[in-house]
Amino acid sequence: MEEEARSFLGRFVDEFPAALEEGSPLPVSPLSRKVTLEELHGESLELGLRLLAARGAPAGLSALLCRAALSQLLQNDLSPLHCAQEAGDHQEEEPRVVLLQSEPVQRLFLNKLIEVTLAWHQDFPEPPPSPSRFLHCSVHAIKNTRRKMEDKHLALAEFNQLFGIQSAGDCAYYAVFDGHGGVDAATYAATHLHVALSKQETLQSDTASAFQRAFRHTDDMFRGKAKRERLRSGSTGVAVLIQGPQLSVAWLGDSQAILVREGHAVTLMDPHKPDREDEKQRIEDLGGCITFVGCWRVNGTYAVSRALGDFDQKPYVSGEADCSTTQLLGDEDYVLLACDGFFDAVRPSEVPHLVLDALHQSVDPESEGDAALEQSEDTVGLRVAQQLVCHAKAAGSSDNITVMLVFLRPPQQILATTGTAQKEQ
Template identity: 85%
Template sequence: MEEEARSFLGRFVEEFPAALEEGTPLPVSPLSRRVTLEELHGESLELGRRLLAARGAPAGLSALLCQAALSQLLQNDLSPFHCAQEAGNNQEEEQEVVLLESEAVQRVFLNKLIEVTLAWSQDFSKHPPPPSQFLHCSVHTIKNTRRKMEDKHLALAEFNQLLGIQSQDDSAYYAVFDGHGGVDAATYAATHLHVALSKQESLQSDTGLALKMAFKLTDDMFRGKAKRERLRSGTTGVVVLIQRQELFVAWLGDSQAMLVRGGQAVTLMDPHKPDREDEKKRVEDLGGCITFMGCWRVNGTYAVSRAIGDFDQKPYVSGDADCSTTQLLGDEDYVLLACDGFFDAVEPSEVPHLVQEALRQSVGDAPLDPSEDDAGLKVAQQLVCHAKEGGSSDNITVMLVFLRPLKQLLAQNSTTGTQQ
């Protein structure tokens, strides 16, 4: 780990020996033209992570560098980057929103990131890399036959380090967002929901409440952006947070998470679908309706009953997330997160056998060294291929978070077998 960190720092210093000069192109493009102060946190962290990941930075070191650079940015006077109010904008609530010129303020952030990285490379002993998280993650996504890819995902084993959370308990965050009507809502949720979660006072005392509030805050924040930029998209989402030997799942819509324990599928949640009895009643009690138009839809429009965005159909399409909590006993194999493009073609009960076969093909019977964990990356890819072969034409995203070493899973499967 130390050798990998030193190697990255050396390469980075060679590429960025000094601050970016004014007027030169940024090495990574900002996500937005204008950002609010509230959005600056998520967009800066995402920009930093993208820049460092593209240059092979270890994830733990990247998280610490991005957090340090963001902390320094927020100590600056940001008023020089405020946007002038646009002519003809007479809406009071819009006038209250402070918008920043994204490219200008992100140049300052990236220069802070360069400055921090240079300082750490010069005195590496004061900034040893954090221990790597043990959870191995396998992700694969495809556009499939759809015209555009509207799924987004995020895997943050270094949740505390990236968000500057001081806690003795490590937290790991995983999320899949399935956008519709465009990718904007999914991109927004993947950029901001984990930041919103980190700001919840109840995160340590009532994690389920914190997750629900984070979904709500992200929906409210996206409403402002959608209004300013005339966006109409929406996204379902499923988030898994692992901390203190507990696994929390929060979700909106029909993206799902499931657990496999001892080779057996464990249900963690009930997806929000328009034809689910309680969802149908909720919509109808509000004066809406559920109709069948190729599939069940809310008011004849959206095929989801809860989502971030879709503001033309709020409150029928609710922004209120649900949450479940599962105690981790130590015998769990992995948790799988996926969009409906996967679960519409694959039954949860099929997953343990599919993963067992994928592991067998990827790793075989040879002893698995911890350094060979990259073999697990092929598991998600094979699951995605299976869903496509099963008839899915939608975007497909599959993420597996292994809760024990792959070697143990292979040993367990060879001795006991996995029941379908």
């Protein structure tokens, strides 16, 4: 791993031997034109990780480089980069929000990233320990027949390294967001929810409440951006944090996560749908209604009962997430996260069989016995999500589809144990 990291640093230094010049185009585009200081954290990390991933950086190294660069950025006086207040911005009843110009502040961040990379290339630091748990992610997403792609996802096995968290166990974060009415809310959640989660004091002692506060805070942050920029989108979301032997899942809306243990699906959550009896009662108690317009909808509009954004229908469309926690016993195969574009066409009980079939199809047909099991997990597991997406589309889904599988043990082991057990039945 150290050799791979050193090799990347050498390539990066060759491409960026000095700071980016004022006025030169940025090598990667910022997500926004203007950001608050709080939004700067998530947007800078997203920008840096995107830049490094496009150049083949090892994920662990990317996380450490971006954290170091962000830390240096926040030590600077950023007041010269504040946006001038425009006429009509100020309202007496609300405090003025200080906005930063994204391009110059992200140029400064990227220059800090280049500085850190140059320094590490000359004096390579002590490498961090490798994660103790096997985690391999297979993800695939398609626009399908929809006019726009409004799904977003994030796989962050290096959660601790990115945020400098010292904990008893490794933390890994995975999330799928399904936007509607535009992609803005989904993009915002994919950029900021994990940052908000990392700042929760109860993250290690009470992950459920930390997750719920992080969702709530992200929704509040997006409310400010939506008001400033006149955005109207919303997004469901499901996020998983694997923290040592503990798996926590938090969700808003009808995106879902399921756990598969020794070939059997384990229910982790109950998705929020308008016709779910407790959701229907909650909405009616608030004075709203559930009506059927092609599908069950809140006040005849949104087909989800909880989501980030959708501020024109708050509090009927709630921003309060639910969370559940499961202890990992060591015999788990994988956790699957997907949007409703997948689960509208595939029942959770079908997932283990579909994944096993996809794993078998991923094995080189010319390999037999031990040779087949010796293929790398990258080769065997990478195409599994793609095959699940194709199955959902063939089964009739016309929506955006995103599927993410986080393997908790090597795919070859799943083939060897689960596959054998099913043959014996």
